Amino acid sequence: MDRVRKALSGWMRDVMAERRWTAAAWARLAEVTPTNITRFLKDPATASLPSADTIGRLALAAGREPRFLEEPAFPSAARVPVLEAQAAKELLALPERDGMAFLEKLLRGGTPTVPADPVPSPRAFAMRITSLHMNAGGWLPQDHVVVEPADTVPARNGDMVVVLDGEEACGYRYYPPLLVPVSTDSSCCPMLYDGASVAGVAVQLVRALRA
Numbered sequence: 001m002d003r004v005r006k007a008l009s010g011w012m013r014d015v016m017a018e019r020r021w022t023a024a025a026w027a028r029l030a031e032v033t034p035t036n037i038t039r040f041l042k043d044p045a046t047a048s049l050p051s052a053d054t055i056g057r058l059a060l061a062a063g064r065e066p067r068f069l070e071e072p073a074f075p076s077a078a079r080v081p082v083l084e085a086q087a088a089k090e091l092l093a094l095p096e097r098d099g100m101a102f103l104e105k106l107l108r109g110g111t112p113t114v115p116a117d118p119v120p121s122p123r124a125f126a127m128r129i130t131s132l133h134m135n136a137g138g139w140l141p142q143d144h145v146v147v148e149p150a151d152t153v154p155a156r157n158g159d160m161v162v163v164l165d166g167e168e169a170c171g172y173r174y175y176p177p178l179l180v181p182v183s184t185d186s187s188c189c190p191m192l193y194d195g196a197s198v199a200g201v202a203v204q205l206v207r208a209l210r211a
Contacts, residue, residue, distance in 0.1 A: 004068055009044035011066035012037060019062065019122045029104040030061035060108050079113035080146055081106040082126045085167045088199050091125065092149060099123055114144045114206045121152050126206065127162055127169040127199060134160065134171030137182030139205065146204035153201045164197040171202065
């Protein structure tokens with residue numbers, strides 16, 4: 001098998017494994033037919049190569065592109081969309097498959113993104129921190145955190161979580177049954193986890209050092 005075919009088939013298989021997608025699910029998000037994927041993966045050595053348009057659509061849906069040049073083996077990385085509070089609420093109200101489609105549509109539409117390394121789940125997203133609830137714990141306003149929904153990554157004792165408070169994204173430490181701020185602001189108070197609008201568990205922090 002030549003290098004182009006090997007790189008393309010490896011990329012397709014990696015994306016499907018990391019995202020836990022079937023060919024049909026990926027094709028639906030990319031707005032192509034599933035046979036563009038299945039026919040090539042069935043016999044990558046001799047099958048017709050997908051068109052440039054198809055590869056481009058698949059790459060946009062996946063948030064990563066195939067690598068045709070040999071490079072050192074670095075861990076995979078991805079980009080996740082940055083959501084405002086209202087969009088996060090809409091996402092969390094959707095069933096799992098619909099939520100994944102919602103995020104992929106945002107990625108294709110040019111929504112701002114941040115890098116995530118290692119690759120998170122297909123339901124991960126990012127939020128911009130807008131409060132002082134975790135400023136003594138290392139989160140500053142304007143930081144971005146990568147969030148996994150709580151039904152994907154359940155919160156454990158001591159985890160950092162993001163709570164939606166109106167239009168604000170606030171950070172807390174989870175100490176069951178409480179959410180506890182780590183803040184220099186005395187107005188930030190603990191609250192019960194049950195009943196809070198929890199966006200999910202924070203798994204990565206992304207900070208821009210220069211605008």
